[in-house]
Amino acid sequence: AWGVDVMVAASQKGLMTPPGLGFVFLNEKARAASSDTASWYWDWTPRSRPAAFYEYFGGTAPTHHLLGLREALNMIAEEGGLEVVWARHAKLARAAWAAFEAWGQGGPLELNIADPAQRSHAVTALRIGGDNGTRLRRWVEEKAGVTLGIGLGMVEPDDPAWHGFFRVGHMGHLNAHMLLGALGVIEAGMVALDIPFGDGALAAAARVVAEA
Template sequence: MSQPVNLSYGRPYLAIPGPSVVPDRIQRAMHRAAPNIYEGELYTLTASLWPDLRALAGTAQNVATYIGNGHALWEAVNTNLFSRGDKVLVLASGAFGLGWANVAKAMGVAVEVMDFGRSAAPDMGAVEARLRADVGGEIRAVLTTHVDTASSARTDVAGLRAAMDRAGHPALLGVDCIASLGCDEFRMDDWGVDVAFAASQKGLMLPPGMGFVWFSEKARAVGSKAGLRTPYWDWAPRADGPEFWQYCHGTAPTHHLYGLREALTMLVHEEGLANVWARHEVLARTVWAAFEAWGQGHDRIGLNIAEPAARARAVTSARLGAPDGQALRQWCEHKAGVTLGIGLGMATEEDPKSAGFLRVAHMGHVNAHMTLGVLAVMEAGMRALGIAHGAGAMEAATAVVAAAAGGHGA
């Protein structure tokens, strides 16, 4: 062929860390006329959601729903827990930990940030030492992201609770699960988490627009006198209201509720959370294997998080070096129909626009052929653009899938 061919026509694939792929069956569930909001099937459907939402987070405690995205949930949690001047400790391992801290500061909360950088998860020894030093118990809550969407660092939440217990500190534990719930293993009650929250557009496989907050009885009691609480954000009527519309404090996101019912059926009842977590584990290791092969002999290419235990199972942040990261993203989207995530929050003095970083999402409605397809397109792009890389990535990636899935059919 004398001229380059554009191979992007056909069904595009969005491999970014949210919004994630919305399954066809969820789209069909939402594709309906507006329902009666005063009686009928919507009441029965909505009532069926709460046990499954609790199961999703691993809790028998309270759940509240909101119309909003992750940024709205930061504000919801802050208003229900804190008064102006309350002190909190935020553990940051990327852009979104810092984002939650900044929102709390803007609301008048006294925030202390332990910043562990952009390429490592929180150090539990350092956290324990800081809490031991708070002999007066001024810190009301320890807040962290389970998975930071920008860096793809994953906090050891169970280890964090253990560090807090060793320090004998009474603070609440709050966890941002927006990028992890329905992807990375999470057990709210078993791990001693007091507040957790997630949004609809990532592991829950829905369009953006709904948010969920799970909270313990301890959090309810501690926050009962929160001075920042307002009528809209108040989680009590959302968790306790006798009518379905009170769960959303006004007109409900009706079509999202139909989609949510389908998503919870898929995750909790059909696939089961143990397999959901295992599937994301395998797909993450598939991506890691490819990057490790590409990086052999090429130091510019590598995973952002060096320690496997500290890596997200929902998304992988990696470097190719500027401007190769941005060039590869553009090639994959415009030449092959695969959209990769930008290098969000990874700017340096040498790379002020994070052009050397990209993110590969493997969250939600994703299986082996989708992930392997993304990696194959990326390798084709490296070849087309002349980006030097190590060999054997596809062999390494397919070996992970083959070993995990075994040699037997369904």
């Protein structure tokens, strides 16, 4: 339905498994296109139709990753399936955006993607100016054990502007109290660091969470 012949994915992030597993999905069109390859590098067969289990991995199976993946898939099934998980991701993303937009009304915080239709339901990138991104990330980690992501691809790391970005993830095994708690810590950090921000962010996020 998506028109994708080959997809490469990884185990971390939304699939809730430690990094280290790679997934390659292919359809028969892709298999046929590589049927006369002379190199094992482009030959799907040893990995997709192996003679022995270990050949899926080119050697010893990553047992602990597979056990973690099994549990992650169980969690998705127990919640009600992918559609239910995606709906939760979407609601938590909207709650986070509501808080960010409220904060931005009275300070430098700004969502990197202005149009909500173009934003990710998995992670939100923000700009907060100066060195505020780095200062805030350090404060929330040291004072409250909350880890915020660095800005990726905004500017080069040796550019002073690099310190003005951060990211917030809202995917995987995340629920409302985790997100609301993290938002509360971010607001506490801005208070402690004298970073100006608008009022009502947590209430705005709570209203989204309360939606049916």
